[in-house]
Amino acid sequence: xTETQTQNEWxxxxxxxxxxxxxxxxxCGSLHAADAQMAIQMARDVYTRRQEGASVWVVxxxxxxxxxxxxxxxYFDPAEDKVYRHPTFYKLPKEVDHM
Amino acid sequence: MYTQAxxxxxxxxxxxxxxxxxxxxxxxxERFDARIDAGDFIExxxxxxxxxxxxxxxxxxxxxxxxxxxxxxxxNWISRAPTLKRKAILLAKVQDEGGHGxxxxxxxxTLGQSRDEMLAALHSGKAKYSSIFNYPxxxxxxxxxxxxxxxxxxxxxxxxxxxxxxxxxxxxxxxICREESFHQRQGYDALLVMxxxxxxxxxxxxxxxxxxxxxxxxxxxxxxxxxxxxSAQGMRWxxxxxxxxxxxxxxxxxxxxxxxxxxxxLPDPDLKWNEERQHxxxxxxxxxxxxxxxxxxxxxxxxxxxxxxxxxxxxxxxRDAALAHARKQATKQQAA
Numbered sequence: 001x002t003e004t005q006t007q008n009e010w011x012x013x014x015x016x017x018x019x020x021x022x023x024x025x026x027x028c029g030s031l032h033a034a035d036a037q038m039a040i041q042m043a044r045d046v047y048t049r050r051q052e053g054a055s056v057w058v059v060x061x062x063x064x065x066x067x068x069x070x071x072x073x074x075y076f077d078p079a080e081d082k083v084y085r086h087p088t089f090y091k092l093p094k095e096v097d098h099m
Numbered sequence: 100m101y102t103q104a105x106x107x108x109x110x111x112x113x114x115x116x117x118x119x120x121x122x123x124x125x126x127x128x129e130r131f132d133a134r135i136d137a138g139d140f141i142e143x144x145x146x147x148x149x150x151x152x153x154x155x156x157x158x159x160x161x162x163x164x165x166x167x168x169x170x171x172x173x174x175n176w177i178s179r180a181p182t183l184k185r186k187a188i189l190l191a192k193v194q195d196e197g198g199h200g201x202x203x204x205x206x207x208x209t210l211g212q213s214r215d216e217m218l219a220a221l222h223s224g225k226a227k228y229s230s231i232f233n234y235p236x237x238x239x240x241x242x243x244x245x246x247x248x249x250x251x252x253x254x255x256x257x258x259x260x261x262x263x264x265x266x267x268x269x270x271x272x273x274x275i276c277r278e279e280s281f282h283q284r285q286g287y288d289a290l291l292v293m294x295x296x297x298x299x300x301x302x303x304x305x306x307x308x309x310x311x312x313x314x315x316x317x318x319x320x321x322x323x324x325x326x327x328x329x330s331a332q333g334m335r336w337x338x339x340x341x342x343x344x345x346x347x348x349x350x351x352x353x354x355x356x357x358x359x360x361x362x363x364x365l366p367d368p369d370l371k372w373n374e375e376r377q378h379x380x381x382x383x384x385x386x387x388x389x390x391x392x393x394x395x396x397x398x399x400x401x402x403x404x405x406x407x408x409x410x411x412x413x414x415x416x417x418r419d420a421a422l423a424h425a426r427k428q429a430t431k432q433q434a435a
Binding site: 008009010012029030031032034035038045046049050066068069 | 142144145191194195198201202205208213214215271274278418419421422424425428429
């Protein structure tokens with residue numbers, strides 16, 4: 001692949017769709033588009049053909065910063081032994097347990 | 100459907116990895132194997148063996164190519180659909196195929212190859228696509244038959260891939276399978292109208308289409324298990340979940356009754372119920388034909404590829420213009 005060919009590929013965008021009012025936008029895939037406006041239009045055509053969406057966001061993929069998979073343990077394991085962060089950790093008398 | 104890659108890429112996939120590897124690499128390999136064994140999903144940025152990456156890239160890109168090339172035999176009939184309703188349905192189906200191609204290209208890109216590189220491989224003839232799309236669509240009943248049989252076979256083949264170990268591929272397949280069921284049902288529905296309300300000539304068209312598509316559809320599942328050297332490795336990696344022959348049998352078993360309800364005969368004198376196996380027995384498949392079509396010598400290979408290349412070349416100015424416009428707008432915005 002020559003440099004010109006790569007330069008002429010439309011940039012990649014990540015697509016987020018809100019399936020209906022009141023819910024959050026959820027990542028649903030990616031696509032190539034020349035600019036943001038085109039990305040929105042194409043996202044509508046590709047990802048909401050069956051009423052899957054009420055709103056669409058597109059973000060240039062190059063703008064996303066992700067956690068490193070190699071850090072997964074270091075990042076996320078410490079939450080494992082913190083059961084006291086969950087309501088079920090606390091045993092209360094039956095009469096008030098619906099609290 | 101479109102997952103013949105493992106069976107058409109020779110034996111290179113199963114090649115033993117290079118003997119000399121660092122201790123670190125061995126540890127990574129062990130961790131990878133353990134994750135596969137545990138049924139974990141592998142994500143794009145996780146470490147993976149080079150052959151796993153190569154095999155997936157080949158399979159997913161071929162799958163994507165098949166969706167895109169698969170638009171051609173049907174697109175051929177959009178302007179000639181018999182009613183406005185059938186035209187709208189066919190348009191929606193062909194648009195879906197384009198979308199499926201896009202989901203799959205996006206999944207393949209996560210493995211490190213650009214979209215343009217994949218398309219270049221398709222256009223040069225280096226990359227393959229499913230053998231089924233090298234057969235012609237001669238009459239309107241072919242469109243119904245593609246929906247019923249070709250998409251029916253595709254669904255059979257694709258559902259197990261929703262559990263593929265490579266997560267971006269699995270996610271794309273979940274989305275595709277959700278949309279694919281409409282494709283099969285609309286095809287059967289179109290044929291049902293021809294068989295129940297049609298003239299004798301229209302009924303004959305349906306039977307003719309079924310006669311021509313039946314055997315190529317059985318070939319879609321790939322060669323018999325004992326001639327599929329890469330299957331074992333594919334299963335080990337969790338890329339392939341169910342064997343070619345098992346899926347083919349499942350498809351035949353499901354289709355026989357549908358043919359009866361439709362009122363057509365499947366063109367196989369050896370097709371009969373086997374009480375002992377509790378499956379339908381079927382006749383011998385013409386594998387030399389399959390390999391001929393895969394190698395490029397099917398009825399429509401040249402035409403399909405030529406149309407793809409023409410569409411790509413004719414669209415070049417649009418792609419360039421859109422990019423030039425975007426750059427101009429970006430410069431303007433910076434200046435403002």
